[in-house]
Amino acid sequence: MQLTPQIRLTTQxxxxxxxxxxVTSHPTANEVYDMVRKRLPRIGLGTVYRNLELMADxxxxxxxxxxxxxKRFDAVTTPHYHxxxxxxxxxxxxxxxxxxxxxxxxAAISHYQVLGHHIEFSGxxxxxxxxxxxxxxx
Amino acid sequence: MQLTPQIRLTTQxxxxxxxxxxVTSHPTANEVYDMVRKRLPRIGLGTVYRNLELMADxxxxxxxxxxxxxKRFDAVTTPHYHxxxxxxxxxxxxxxxxxxxxxxxxAAISHYQVLGHHIEFSGxxxxxxxxxxxxxxx
DNA sequence: TTATGTGCAAAACATTTGCAGGAGT
DNA sequence: ACTCCTGCAAATGTTTTGCACATAA
Numbered sequence: 001m002q003l004t005p006q007i008r009l010t011t012q013x014x015x016x017x018x019x020x021x022x023v024t025s026h027p028t029a030n031e032v033y034d035m036v037r038k039r040l041p042r043i044g045l046g047t048v049y050r051n052l053e054l055m056a057d058x059x060x061x062x063x064x065x066x067x068x069x070x071k072r073f074d075a076v077t078t079p080h081y082h083x084x085x086x087x088x089x090x091x092x093x094x095x096x097x098x099x100x101x102x103x104x105x106x107a108a109i110s111h112y113q114v115l116g117h118h119i120e121f122s123g124x125x126x127x128x129x130x131x132x133x134x135x136x137x138x
Numbered sequence: 139m140q141l142t143p144q145i146r147l148t149t150q151x152x153x154x155x156x157x158x159x160x161v162t163s164h165p166t167a168n169e170v171y172d173m174v175r176k177r178l179p180r181i182g183l184g185t186v187y188r189n190l191e192l193m194a195d196x197x198x199x200x201x202x203x204x205x206x207x208x209k210r211f212d213a214v215t216t217p218h219y220h221x222x223x224x225x226x227x228x229x230x231x232x233x234x235x236x237x238x239x240x241x242x243x244x245a246a247i248s249h250y251q252v253l254g255h256h257i258e259f260s261g262x263x264x265x266x267x268x269x270x271x272x273x274x275x276x
Numbered sequence: 277t278t279a280t281g282t283g284c285a286a287a288a289c290a291t292t293t294g295c296a297g298g299a300g301t
Numbered sequence: 302a303c304t305c306c307t308g309c310a311a312a313t314g315t316t317t318t319g320c321a322c323a324t325a326a
Contacts, residue, residue, distance in 0.1 A: 067203030112261035123250035
């Protein structure tokens with residue numbers, strides 16, 4: 001018989017979470033790695049991936065499966081929507097009220113047990129839009 | 139001086155599009171490759187990727203940046219939303235009317251030039267939900 | 277003390293790309 | 302003919318994993 005595994009509070013986990021809480025930029029795993037490495041130079045990228053995954057599973061943080069090639073992470077777990085810049089790839093929160101009843105509507109018309117939804121807007125951010133500095137980022 | 143490059147109608151392109159139009163399952167590039175290979179055994183995976191990308195850029199097909207590790211493709215280009223099974227990864231269309239004015243609302247409250255939006259529901263599909271066959275797929 | 281976690285490096289995937297030969301127009 | 306396109310294979314980028322050592326509880 002198997003007991004529930006313990007989840008230990010390690011330095012690495014504390015610092016990963018602290019660094020993620022410092023920013024609102026929805027960093028990729030690699031960006032979190034860079035941030036954390038300034039405080040823990042010997043941390044491995046694998047550890048960062050493992051712990052971001054672990055915290056996302058535990059509901060402490062959010063794993064964002066937005067467009068683009070990399071997953072992004074968010075320390076804010078209250079439901080909210082996102083907007084992504086198709087030019088530079090930046091992801092921002094968008095302060096649109098969450099549509100409460102849409103999950104029920106979806107459940108009624110589909111054969112799924114509906115668990116949630118996410119809205120991702122796409123557009124061009126103000127930096128990329130700016131005619132002056134525009135040598136077209138990315 | 140550079141002329142507009144021509145886009146040629148090749149056998150590969152025709153068959154990729156035909157195969158994609160045959161299904162409603164939003165296949166990944168690799169799944170399209172498998173489908174196409176039955177008719178064109180010597181086609182390369184790179185060709186499939188290149189042409190799916192090309193057709194998506196041209197607006198002939200849709201590239202879906204949904205959750206999961208792979209991009210998916212859809213021959214239906216009229217706006218519609220999707221639902222993804224968190225157990226088996228399947229992606230289905232969901233027949234929810236498209237919210238027309240939400241882009242304007244988003245533009246009003248953000249600093250982005252808003253170009254579009256997509257809603258992705260997540261849930262458990264009827265196959266994965268079925269108590270009988272459930273040895274937990276994936 | 278011992279199960280869990282880490283660093284490191286290799287492996288596993290998904291996707292892109294360089295290039296020489298092939299094919300559409 | 303002259304581009305553009307393809308197949309192939311190698312390269313790239315992201316994420317996962319195996320393993321010996323380290324460490325929290």
